Each structure stands twice: as structure tokens, then as C-alpha cells.
Amino acid sequence: MKIRELASGLQFPEGPVAMADGSVLLVEIARGTLSRVTVDGRVQVVADLGGGPNGAAIGPDGAVYVCNNGGFRYVSQPGDCLRPVAQADDYSGGRIERVDLATGRIDRLYEQVGGVPLRGPNDIVFDAEGGFYFTDLGKVREREIDRGGVFYASTDGRSAHVVAHPAMTPNGVALSPDGSTLYYADTEGARLWAFDVTAPGQVHKLPWPSPQGARLLAAAPGGHYQRFDSMAVDAFGNLLVATLLHGGISVISPDGRMCSHVPLPDRYVTNLCFGGPDLRTLFVTLSGVGKLIAIDDWPTPGLRLNFNA
Secondary structure, three states: EEEEEEOOOOOEEEEEEOOOOOEEEEEEEOEEEEEEEOOOOOOOEEEOOOOOOOEEEOOOOOOOEEEEOOOOOEEOOOEEEEEEEEOOOOOOOOHHHEEEEOOOEEEEEEEEEEEEEEOOOEEEEOOOOOOOEEEEOOEEEEOOEOOEEEEOOOOOOEEEEEEEEEEEOOOEEEOOOOOOOOEEEOOOEEEEEEEEEOOOOEEEEEOOOOOOOOEEEEOOOOOOOOOOEEEEOOOOOOEEEEOOOOOEEEEEEOOOOEEEEEEEEOEEEEEEEEEEEOOEEEEEEEEOEEEEEEEOOOOEEEEOOOOOO
């Protein structure tokens, strides 16, 4: 496995999006920006969003749709490692934003769903119909935590509804290659959950004791003290889950039976995406140390996303 460092000095990078020109868009959560890492390693600010821009995805119109968690408070740990610990003192509210790459214009599409404010939107995936699922992680304060949920929305800012709520710390979200299964990762429990999709934005729900109607696909492979973050899907439907604290990628088969772990040199591996001409390059954000890396010749090609540029 060959690892290349593409950029360093990033401020808690997340949400990588591989572009056709070889560059990678990503967010810098602690900097409050949508940034671009060029093929020669330069970092360019595309949009200054403020708050805490998190997951990002290209929509059917070519714009970038960003989950903004409103901001974290951070602590520094040994080894120049940054770690988010709580809601920011200057928390600016959760929202979904649209960034026009041609003009740099920023539009806020959603700040609430069904009259309930978004607390910490985290990750996003588009279906083939052009709508998007997104997670809201919630928010943590010293003595309390907001429970989150999974939502579905249109790109025009006019329609959003709850898919599943309440859910504890929903983070990464993804769709199976045929779009029939919706997955999300629970950070604190290090669990991977799945819903059967019945129509765009609609899922089949299991009865109690499922906490939110999903079926449990996998839980904490590799031992204790893990956390699950965002994920990517390969062409065969395997889920590659960015794994915190164990520092690497947990690879989980679509039936949940086969799990493996690929270690990486950071405890805060937060997100990843496939890119390159044959989708065999894996771009990974090492958020604690502020780096974007590339892993060449991944054993399986990635799933081509519905509207990626």
C-alpha cells in the first residue's frame, strides 16, 4: 500500500471530494472553509463558510452542498493533534449550505427541519434522483447532549423531512451501489446501521427494540475505544469506514460478516473518498494532524458517485 502526503497544515480537514482535474475539495472544520488541494499540493480557499463545515458532496447542478455543524471547541493533544470536544463558544447553528464553484456564492438552504433547528449536520450523500440524505450528529456540551437524526432534502431548499429520529451521534452516511440500502455510522457506539430504501427519502423501519428503525450491520470490529466517522463505498458494496482512535479504515462487507482494519498514521482518520481515472486512489483526511493523503492502488475500485465532478 503506497501512501502519498498531498497537503499538510490543514485545520481539521474533512469531507474530501475528488474532482476530475485531479484536485480534491475538502472542508477545514476548524478554519471554517471549503478549500481545494491542487495537484501540486497548494491549498486554496474556495468559500469562507464560518461555523464548522463538515461533510460535502457535489450535487446535480455541479454545486457543492455542505453540512455545517455550527462549530466545535477544540483541545490540542501531544503530537500537534487537534481534537474537537464540545459545542463552540461562538456556535452559529447547524445548517445545510450550497456553494457555487463558479462564483463562490454561498446560500443557506436549511437551518431547521419540521420546525426543529438543526444542531450539527455532519455528512451527506446524493441519490440518483438528485435528492440528498444527510446526518445531524447533534451537539455535545459539558453536561448534556443533543440527539441527532437522518434526514432527506431537495436541492432547492424547499423540502426536507426526517428519515430517522432520534439517533445517537449519526455521522457518516452512504448508499449501496444500487441505491436500495441507506447506511449510517454511529460515532460513539462505533456501529454501522442500515435501512432498506423503499422510495426516494423513504425507508422501511423495524419495530422496537431497534432504537430508530434501522438494522444493525456491524459493531466495533477490532476491540474497544473506537469511534466511527464518515465512510465511502467501493464498487462491490463494501463499506470503508473512517475509524477514530484506532486510527485507520474499517472495511465492512455489505452483509456485515467480514471486517478488517487498515491502520493509518493518525488517531483521527475522519473521512475518505475514491478518485483517479479508475477510482483506485483513496483520498483520506487525517484530521488530528491536519493532512490529506492518497493511497494508490486500493485493492477494489470505488463506487462512482451519482453527481461527482
